[in-house]
Amino acid sequence: MSNDSYLYTIFGDLLCLAIVLFLGYWIGKYIYHYIFLGKKIKYLSFPLDGVQNFLLYISGTSKHQEMSSKKYLFHILIFSFLGFLFLFILLMIQGYLLLNPNNINNMRWDVALNTAFSFVTNTNWQAYVGENEVSYLSSTLGLTTQNFLSASVGMCVLFLLMRGLTNKQSKLVGNFYYDISRIIIYLLLPLSIVGALLLVSQGVPQTYSSNIKYVDYINSSANNQFSILNLGPVASQVIIKQLGTNGGGFYGANSSHPFENPTAFSNLIQNVSMLLMPVSLCYTFGFSVNDKKHSYMFLQVMTFLFVIALMCCTISEYTYKFVINSNVYYGNMSGKESRFGIGLSSFWSISTTSTSTGSVNSNLNQYTPLGGMILLLLIEFGEIVYGGIGSGLYGIIGFVILTIFISGLIIGKTPEYLGKKIDSFDMKMVCLLILPSPILAMGGTAISTIVYPLGIYSEKGAHGFTQLLYGYTSMANNNGSSFNGFKHNTLSNVMGGFIMVIARFVPIVAVGLMSDNLSIKKISNSNSNQLKTNNTLFAILLVGIIVLVGALGFFPSWALGPIAEATSI
Template sequence: MDFFLTVLVMVVILALAWRFLGSYMAAVYTGRVHFLGFAERPTYRLLGVDPEGEQTWQRYAASLIIYSGVAIGLLYLLQRIQGALPWNPAHMHAVAPALAFNTAVSFVSNTNWQNYAGESTMSYFTQMTGLAVQNFVSASVGIAVAIALIRGFARKGSPTIGNFWVDLTRGVYYILLPISFVFALIFVGQGAMQTMGAYAHVHNTLNGVSQTIPRGPVASQETIKELGTNGGGFFNANGASPFENPTGLTNLLSVCLILSIPFALTYTFGKMVGSLRQGVAVLAAMLVLFGAWLGFTSYAQHGPNPAVAAAGVVHQPGGSLQGVETRFGATQSALYNVASTQTSTGSVNSSADAYNPMGGFGMLTGMMLGEVSPGGVGSGMYTILLFALVAVFLGGLMVGRTPEYLGKKIQAREVKLAAIGVLVMPVTVVVLTAIAAATPMGRAGPLNAGPHGFSEILYAFTSQGNNNGSAFAGLSGNTLFYNVAGAAAMLMGRFAVIVPVLALAGTLASKNVVPAGAGTFRTDSGLFVVLLIGVILIVGGLTFFPAVSLGPLVEQFSHGRFF
């Protein structure tokens, strides 16, 4: 499909999702939708939850942490005993302890970082009852946290921010399951694999060569992988595999699924706070950043690959095809990978490690902004709202009065919580990258020397610290060091941000609304959008510029040209 036609269709689909999915999600989380009550009610009885009882932010956070801890333990156990469980036609053995721990943390934190190849490590039972279940639930957790923060802005003098178990359940039942089911049928119709049959063994009688072709229940996991911005592939090739992503239509739908909920949540935000202009302002900031990074990365991928050019191979006008699935080409691959890395999805349809240095720079720096353009399901929304609070604080300083956002005074406690939430990721990434680069265990991971090897380390911890999951695949991550350090990055990137966000939701919900005055800094204007984008760029640029200077920038300049 022509790239410009693809973009046009994508914009139309996402515009419809923004309006109608965004409105529907607002109805779901304000309790105006009940058509699945027959499934909800037994779930609440099983959990021992009163759906009418709301929680303070402390109880909401405690419920989330307890659930996540139990989920990590159960998923770890499932991997360790998978050899004794059914639906294991390839006879997979127990997953090694460090890898099982890393994978459990990865899927519960909505990261889906994979230090393994799914077709040679995980049984059907583990894939379906462990990893796929977390694809739904971890995504719902992210949306629930974003909704809790939105309630903090919308409520006045309230001691509560909702009920975690209700938000979790409704997110799965009313949003993620129905959409995933419908699109799974489309993927199957397009040729995506969906079978419980054993791996196929093929013998070529002409040359005597035998081949084993992995199979499995793929399509049912593919759509939630994208919709929930999870990204973990059933196969090691992920979105480049024709079993997962068979046609141009599934490639387009994958990108739309990735972006739909993160963008639609801005409409939900505007609807719930009573001002769609506020949601549009946040959406505008997301779109500007996404468009800029997509254009930059696509342009970079249409330049010659420096290593290939050095070998005397003449560059073709279709763009760099090193590591690119030829079914999609350089531009479609850049669109898919940028959408994935800008949303904490991490699924890819081409090899990020084989991108041109500045193409890899585009994917890497997109994550370094905090994945707010538009970010993962829920996580992008609550992260950009943290940046918005920092922006209104700076705006308040400029006009010489107490900053306000949506009628709530932003005082010392709110600014401190927002700053903690914004800085957790960069500090985690920089510290762990430095440790890896300074220790023999860390330096043993990259398969490339020099600046590209450093980029592989930096990309890994940036991806894990942002709960993204994509990788420069040249890093050998299945070691004790990288499994443990990566798990630490994923835990910090998820829960050390969520707790300050929920604390912020609690303190905002307890505040009353202050009427706007002549000196109030408007947060639904173009000026605020510019200020918000500036804050995001400054925080990411000041934090990470020294690091990217040692990686993709020096690699590009070492070839004697910038583009």
């Protein structure tokens, strides 16, 4: 590859990060004042408050009816279960309903179960081909709606924890329905409208017209053979899949499809969108605890890990060597779109695995062994770099509390966070927050390997094992991306669905119970015996704990998969 390619890649990467970090500050400040605190917005409060008050009225509640942490958590779980039930039934009967001009059939029960679990848990693992198996009604009323709802639930869980950390001996943490309606109406919906219009301007379809038949050079109209141009409400689903770190695309090829992501500018819009909310919420946290240094500490850790992973993956793809007719060439373009190249593809892949987005603009299955292992590693961290919307930040807060506890044991400091003592109950909840994902990922891989030793992945050997490991790791961390070699059957659909549910809601329950425990604690005014948690030294400690706890437990599986593959080339 030429030096120009490297320069363009570095410039593009820095530009995208700069846009995200700049916009993140202002959106994070907006979230704190107008979403978290609920302040009124001049000129917009009257119409938007009217919509929100109507939604609260039909839900039988109001913003003045505050809930305890446990009641707030209970409503999150009930709301999510009803969302799953609605989506599951909708997919099962979509063939009989309206907005189905392409005559899409009802979805098979195990695929519908997996899909409903997937979208409710913010995973968006796609065991189906979107343009062929989902009607326009299911896409709009089911999948796109759940993209808004599941993302908002993640933010609500973060708000729950933030209020538990900042409350002064009060169990009241706000109203779930007030929070979720405000997140959608005041934040996600306006950003999605702007983003969708920008995508439409780049050629992304947004229509309810039926697919178009056309004659190409291969097929002949004389033989009654046609190709199909798949259309649909694409832009509206694509923008919220990125903003909400959902990832499920309208097309089976996701954002590598030329209709879903046609230009370099649409690629930039989508890449910025998937990083924007997690970065913004870091700033929101700093405002909520009245200490911006906490925001900067989180961003130091996240950006450091992100940049190291990006460098390793990009260099691995650029320096890949192959030989054609005795001539040596460099650069792994296999599985990548020529309109994006290695640089934009690598940046996107790092973004989608460091968050919980899971969307792709290239074929991850054809990355180099080292490049693929870096993507796997980022998911195994628990997707806290920069993480999913809400889930990334409450996930890294779990690692912060673990770091405080371990450091306190070593240096004799009282384990406290933001002035609140960390007790044994909090540590149990941290374990429930961190441990389910690796247990489920390794357990699912082991079970599938035993039951289908040769039949659940497309290739044999080390790469086949990597496909399987990556698939279950993706589901167990609510990511949704895949190496494309993972084969879907009834066992993997049902087991994968329950893995996604457990991986999503056990940590949510742990956060809710920890918030309840933290809410009633006094905030200590003395800083003499507290470990500082907002400086660079603590950031270094936090990185060490993330690497030790979040990744090294997977090392034996790397030896069987990507490492074995790399050494055999």
